[in-house]
Amino acid sequence: MTTTEITTENTLFISAQDLLSHWLGHRRLTRRVIEAFPDDKLFDHSIGGMRPFATMVKELIDVSGPGVQGIATSDWSNSSGFDEHSTKGITSKAALLNLFDESTDAIASYLPTISAERFQQTERAFGMYEGIVFDLILYFIDNEIHHRAQGTVYLRSLGIEPPAFYNRD
Amino acid sequence: MTTTEITTENTLFISAQDLLSHWLGHRRLTRRVIEAFPDDKLFDHSIGGMRPFATMVKELIDVSGPGVQGIATSDWSNSSGFDEHSTKGITSKAALLNLFDESTDAIASYLPTISAERFQQTERAFGMYEGIVFDLILYFIDNEIHHRAQGTVYLRSLGIEPPAFYNRD
Numbered sequence: 001m002t003t004t005e006i007t008t009e010n011t012l013f014i015s016a017q018d019l020l021s022h023w024l025g026h027r028r029l030t031r032r033v034i035e036a037f038p039d040d041k042l043f044d045h046s047i048g049g050m051r052p053f054a055t056m057v058k059e060l061i062d063v064s065g066p067g068v069q070g071i072a073t074s075d076w077s078n079s080s081g082f083d084e085h086s087t088k089g090i091t092s093k094a095a096l097l098n099l100f101d102e103s104t105d106a107i108a109s110y111l112p113t114i115s116a117e118r119f120q121q122t123e124r125a126f127g128m129y130e131g132i133v134f135d136l137i138l139y140f141i142d143n144e145i146h147h148r149a150q151g152t153v154y155l156r157s158l159g160i161e162p163p164a165f166y167n168r169d
Numbered sequence: 170m171t172t173t174e175i176t177t178e179n180t181l182f183i184s185a186q187d188l189l190s191h192w193l194g195h196r197r198l199t200r201r202v203i204e205a206f207p208d209d210k211l212f213d214h215s216i217g218g219m220r221p222f223a224t225m226v227k228e229l230i231d232v233s234g235p236g237v238q239g240i241a242t243s244d245w246s247n248s249s250g251f252d253e254h255s256t257k258g259i260t261s262k263a264a265l266l267n268l269f270d271e272s273t274d275a276i277a278s279y280l281p282t283i284s285a286e287r288f289q290q291t292e293r294a295f296g297m298y299e300g301i302v303f304d305l306i307l308y309f310i311d312n313e314i315h316h317r318a319q320g321t322v323y324l325r326s327l328g329i330e331p332p333a334f335y336n337r338d
Contacts (some may be wrong), residue, residue, distance in 0.1 A: 011185040011285045014303045019182040022307060048325030049218065116180045134183045138191060139335075142314055146334055149318035156217025165315055166308075 007076040016119065020111045023141050023169030027104045030060070030148045032163040034100065036155055039093045045154050053154055054096055056147040061099050064140045067125055071118070071136065073111040076127050076138030111137075185288065189280045192310050194337030196273045199229070199317045201332040203269065205324055208262045214323050222323050223265055225316040228257040230265075234272030234279075236294055240287070240305065241279040245296050258268045280306075 014022070034042065034057055037101035043054045090096050119134045129136070152162035183191070203226055214221045235248035239254065259265050288303045298305070321331035 009184070009186060010181070011288075012179070013182050013188040013288055014179070014182050014307070016180040016182040017178060018303065022304065026311075047322055048328070050322065050325050119180075119182055134187065135191065138183070142195075143334070145311055145314045146318040146321075149315040150322050152315075153216055153219065153319050153322040156219050159217070163229040165312070 006093065015016070016116070019137075020108065023111075024104070026102065026141060026144055027100075027107070029163060029165070029168055030057075030144055031097065031100060031104075033151050033155070034093065034097060034116075036160055036163060037093070037151070038066065038158070038160075041154070041158055042093050042096070043091065045158060047154060047157060050150065053151040054093075056150065057096055058090065060144050060147060061087050061096075061103045063143065065103030065110075066142050067136065068107050068110045068114075070125060071123055071133055072113045074123075076125075079126055101110065132146050139140075185283065185285070188306075189277065192276060192280075193273070195313055195317075196269075196276070196312060198332060198334070198337055199226075199313055200266065200269060200273075202317050202320050202324070203262065203266060205329055205332060206262065206320070207327070207329075210323070211262050211265070212260065214327060216323060216326060219319065222316075222320040223259070223262075225319065226265055226269065227259065228317060229313050230256050230268050230272045232236030232312065235266055236305065236309050237276050237279045237283075239294060240292055240302055241282045243292075245294075248295055285322065 037045075037053060040156070041053075043052050046052055056135045062079075066076075070076045070079050087096075087099055090099060114133070119132075119137075121133055123133050123136060124128060125136050131139070152165075155162045171276075176181070206222060210222075212221050215221055231248075235245075239245045239248050254267055256265070259268060283302070288301075288306075290302055291299060292302050292305060293299045293307045300308070321334075326330045
């Protein structure tokens with residue numbers, strides 16, 4: 001099999017509008033995975049020394065909304081960064097879901113304000129992680145898929161069937 | 170927080186060329202996760218009744234290369250489909266990695282032949298799963314991230330540190 005030459009440089013794969021819809025579908029699924037955990041297991045269940053799922057979700061919350069806001073505004077002063085966990089005082093599922101919903105709202109508000117030019121610019125997310133804006137945003141989404149999938153193994157190990165991966169409604 | 174109105178319909182988020190680079194980075198990471206498994210554990214380790222990681226990888230192989238080829242050619246006759254596992258006779262890590270590499274080559278060959286118009290068309294992948302082409306391709310990638318992440322929990326449960334999520338080199 002030979003590799004086909006790329007003959008154009010800028011073939012639109014997905015628009016920002018469709019990317020947002022795609023991500024919001026993932027957010028709905030992630031929310032259902034959080035909800036599927038028993039309250040206590042959300043905060044204390046672990047496999048192989050890994051973090052409880054609530055701690056992974058806190059990372060997603062700290063990264064996604066503030067990440068998109070920081071990219072949209074070029075102002076990182078409101079973000080706690082990957083490792084600071086402004087969410088660390090949270091100890092209940094209900095409170096975690098509230099913060100998760102707030103970060104979903106931030107994504108939905110700020111992503112549409114980012115221009116096509118901006119998606120191609122280099123940015124230092126959280127003052128630390130340099131990358132092209134579209135790649136940074138894909139990292140946020142991929143990181144959500146990654147940790148959510150780890151959460152589904154936690155659920156299976158607890159005898160709970162996870163929400164269906166293909167359902168994004 | 171208010172939701173900002175979307176004022177344009179077709180803001181380029183990512184090009185097909187950059188999407189391919191992004192996916193190939195994920196393929197390199199997925200390959201490292203496969204390699205990190207002891208040969209026997211790749212085929213028999215399980216948590217909570219889930220499939221062994223090799224079986225998940227077979228799904229990725231059956232879906233990704235044939236999926237992109239099918240979309241590029243509108244011909245699904247060469248694909249085994251999500252559930253048939255043309256790879257089912259594979260019982261060694263080396264053979265699995267060879268097939269994985271072949272499917273990566275198929276992605277790299279066929280994705281650049283898909284036009285901007287085609288990415289927006291509706292297709293019935295494998296004759297069964299209807300969706301817009303860009304969404305079908307994102308599903309293939311997301312499914313890879315999802316199952317690979319489940320594999321990383323398997324590795325942790327075996328006392329093995331998974332390859333770093335952020336390293337796509």
